[in-house]
Amino acid sequence: MTLEVLSKKSAAQQYVDSVFEQLKQKNSHQVEFLQAAEEIFISLVPVFEQHPEYIEHNILSRIVEPDRIISFRVTWQDDQNQVHVNRGYRVQFNNVVGPYKGGLRFHPTVNESIMKFLAFEQIFKNSLTGQPIGGGKGGSDFNPKGKSDSEIMRFCQAFMTELYRHIGPDVDVPAGDIGVGGREIGYLWGQYKRIRGAYEAGVLTGKQPGYGGSLARKEATGYGLVYFVEQMLLDANETFEDKIVAVSGSGNVAIYAIEKAQQFGAKVVTCSDSSGYIYDPTGIDLEVLKEIKEVKGDRISTYVNYRPNAVYTEGCTGVWSIPCDIALPCATQNEINGDSARTLISNGVKVVAEGANMPSDLEAINEFLNNGILFGPAKAANAGGVAVSALEMAQNSSRISWTFDEVDGKLRNIMKSIYSESKEAAEKYGYAGNLVVGANIAGFVKVANGLLTEGVY
Numbered sequence: 001m002t003l004e005v006l007s008k009k010s011a012a013q014q015y016v017d018s019v020f021e022q023l024k025q026k027n028s029h030q031v032e033f034l035q036a037a038e039e040i041f042i043s044l045v046p047v048f049e050q051h052p053e054y055i056e057h058n059i060l061s062r063i064v065e066p067d068r069i070i071s072f073r074v075t076w077q078d079d080q081n082q083v084h085v086n087r088g089y090r091v092q093f094n095n096v097v098g099p100y101k102g103g104l105r106f107h108p109t110v111n112e113s114i115m116k117f118l119a120f121e122q123i124f125k126n127s128l129t130g131q132p133i134g135g136g137k138g139g140s141d142f143n144p145k146g147k148s149d150s151e152i153m154r155f156c157q158a159f160m161t162e163l164y165r166h167i168g169p170d171v172d173v174p175a176g177d178i179g180v181g182g183r184e185i186g187y188l189w190g191q192y193k194r195i196r197g198a199y200e201a202g203v204l205t206g207k208q209p210g211y212g213g214s215l216a217r218k219e220a221t222g223y224g225l226v227y228f229v230e231q232m233l234l235d236a237n238e239t240f241e242d243k244i245v246a247v248s249g250s251g252n253v254a255i256y257a258i259e260k261a262q263q264f265g266a267k268v269v270t271c272s273d274s275s276g277y278i279y280d281p282t283g284i285d286l287e288v289l290k291e292i293k294e295v296k297g298d299r300i301s302t303y304v305n306y307r308p309n310a311v312y313t314e315g316c317t318g319v320w321s322i323p324c325d326i327a328l329p330c331a332t333q334n335e336i337n338g339d340s341a342r343t344l345i346s347n348g349v350k351v352v353a354e355g356a357n358m359p360s361d362l363e364a365i366n367e368f369l370n371n372g373i374l375f376g377p378a379k380a381a382n383a384g385g386v387a388v389s390a391l392e393m394a395q396n397s398s399r400i401s402w403t404f405d406e407v408d409g410k411l412r413n414i415m416k417s418i419y420s421e422s423k424e425a426a427e428k429y430g431y432a433g434n435l436v437v438g439a440n441i442a443g444f445v446k447v448a449n450g451l452l453t454e455g456v457y
């Protein structure tokens, strides 16, 4: 029996290693994609140990190769009539669970590796939501910084003039991401509608409420994060009541995480932007924060003009030196390194949950896990945004609009079930308490089982 188990173990490990080796050979220049794939592959070894049928059907090789990668030229004219060319992408990675779904990113760093890494992660995040959405991602190396409104509009129209033939409400449903907000979604949607000659609202999500958009989409990621932590706390017989919370960022995710945490009775004492952070020991004044960021688009340093007892400090990482019970990184990738993690731990943090994508580096995650900190990984904890995008698609298909409370109630249930599925998967595969492994496995197994039912293709 022992030998049998050992040989099975070794078969699973050998299989995962060999698929990863082939992946490296085929994609040697795609650093980000390989990094994301490796992280997920490591979590999956125990799954292949228990499911040799996945090895027989070569599921891993089939999941890690995108269904297709579309790359196209985008030609547009600036306000001085100069002609520019950018490259557009859409990676349609996997549609076993539903139509491809994932954001569009407009940023100069966009390349095929980054598109593939984001689309690959999106498969498992979307599967975890329990909503019928597959994984995709797209974008362009276009830099929106410094562009006029008309230039943005012309770029979006040129981008959609090619993209429209590859997407559709039952095919592939893009949304926003970095550099693509409500304004860009509006221009993209207008152009799609004009070309198609049909009101296919479900082709894009993140639209304005009243024009095909869903109520509570703006709040969804931040609220969802807090609902996820609510479940983590509940399991430890705790609540948000009177907890000290440190939040980083002051954008869409941060603002609504702060709002919900405060509604649950927590005291949120920090927020930040890319220049520095605020420490307000009496609790962040949300009205002031919204005025600064949503109305005026100002720097977070101006907070002290409204709240003289608060302290502003230059530099972002210092935010993690503030003692807290719960830390919610909601700004950007790699904002918590090993040192920041150790500081948080020595100051007594009990829960860390990721609102941003990949805010903790690998060393930080290991510090949290090895020191018994409850850790909620981004794939699970910030899935509320895409979950409500799926609810937007459902409303578009049925041509009805749910109330704010209806959407919010569904979001809370979805976050509850993402938590319990991740927790149960971790327990089932021998990693009790490790939500990183649990979320990867729970997302993967659903896609793998779907693939098994569809035959070989």
Ligand SMILES: NC(=O)c1ccc[n+]([C@@H]2O[C@H](COP(=O)([O-])OP(=O)(O)OC[C@H]3O[C@@H](n4cnc5c(N)ncnc54)[C@H](O)[C@@H]3O)[C@@H](O)[C@H]2O)c1
Binding pocket: 221, 248, 249, 250, 251, 252, 253, 254, 272, 273, 274, 275, 316, 330, 331, 332, 333, 335, 355, 356, 357, 358, 382, 383, 385, 386
């Ligand atoms: N908006 C969503 O629905 C959603 C969903 C899932 C994940 N995310 C992720 O959450 C993160 C934040 O997204 P958002 O929508 O709130 O973006 P946003 O642009 O609204 O806000 C980002 C905020 O972070 C601040 N920031 C940037 N760099 C920083 C740094 N180094 N240190 C501290 N603050 C910094 C910015 O000043 C801004 O206030 C991103 O990683 C994004 O990919 C967002």
